[in-house]
Amino acid sequence: QQQVKQSPQSLIVQKGGISIINCAYENTAFDYFPWYQQFPGKGPALLIAIRPDVSEKKEGRFTISFNKSAKQFSLHIMDSQPGDSATYFCAASTGNQFYFGTGTSLTVIP
Amino acid sequence: EAQVTQNPRYLITVTGKKLTVTCSQNMNHEYMSWYRQDPGLGLRQIYYSMNVEVTDKGDVPEGYKVSRKEKRNFPLILESPSPNQTSLYFCASTGTGGYHNEQFFGPGTRLTVL
Numbered sequence: 001q002q003q004v005k006q007s008p009q010s011l012i013v014q015k016g017g018i019s020i021i022n023c024a025y026e027n028t029a030f031d032y033f034p035w036y037q038q039f040p041g042k043g044p045a046l047l048i049a050i051r052p053d054v055s056e057k058k059e060g061r062f063t064i065s066f067n068k069s070a071k072q073f074s075l076h077i078m079d080s081q082p083g084d085s086a087t088y089f090c091a092a093s094t095g096n097q098f099y100f101g102t103g104t105s106l107t108v109i110p
Numbered sequence: 111e112a113q114v115t116q117n118p119r120y121l122i123t124v125t126g127k128k129l130t131v132t133c134s135q136n137m138n139h140e141y142m143s144w145y146r147q148d149p150g151l152g153l154r155q156i157y158y159s160m161n162v163e164v165t166d167k168g169d170v171p172e173g174y175k176v177s178r179k180e181k182r183n184f185p186l187i188l189e190s191p192s193p194n195q196t197s198l199y200f201c202a203s204t205g206t207g208g209y210h211n212e213q214f215f216g217p218g219t220r221l222t223v224l
């Protein structure tokens with residue numbers, strides 16, 4: 001049973017466009033929601049993270065929107081660049097345990 | 111350079127032959143964890159450790175063992191590997207202050223069990 005559901009599985013965006021990846025969860029005990037970026041042949045790297053007492057967090061071109069009542073959160077990549085082409089994973093944590101989404105393969109076309 | 115290292119990076123073995131994948135971090139992190147990554151399933155946590163001699167099961171612990179005798183090392187042990195353990199494995203560590211801190215991942219170990 002997937003604790004964190006992520007969509008879409010793949011995404012193609014034109015350079016300069018907005019990339020949006022969505023995640024949903026059921027367990028209200030989750031209190032930390034990170035997003036990871038993974039390039040081929042590399043381990044995941046933390047991109048941005050949010051806690052449920054905040055509805056939005058922005059770091060540069062990356063923004064997390066968090067809807068606690070709907071139990072959903074999303075990653076927005078503004079002005080998408082070819083260098084953003086990677087696999088993105090959302091995750092949720094209850095403390096010691098982490099649950100990841102199934103990943104979104106993002107391709108940004110020049 | 112602050113990093114998490116894993117060895118070996120690639121391993122092909124046969125069913126039932128015990129193996130160990132090593133993980134080491136040089137950041138004096140307390141929390142360490144093992145994940146497996148499979149296509150369409152994302153990353154799934156196998157085991158984690160809050161500190162030396164403290165380990166606990168993650169989401170998919172069956173068929174795996176871990177130990178944490180030193181703070182910097184967290185080996186993953188497959189005592190009798192089976193083909194369904196063919197996967198890409200990642201070790202990760204997080205600094206003091208708990209899980210809300212950044213989790214650093216190693217480069218991965220690609221395991222094939224024939």
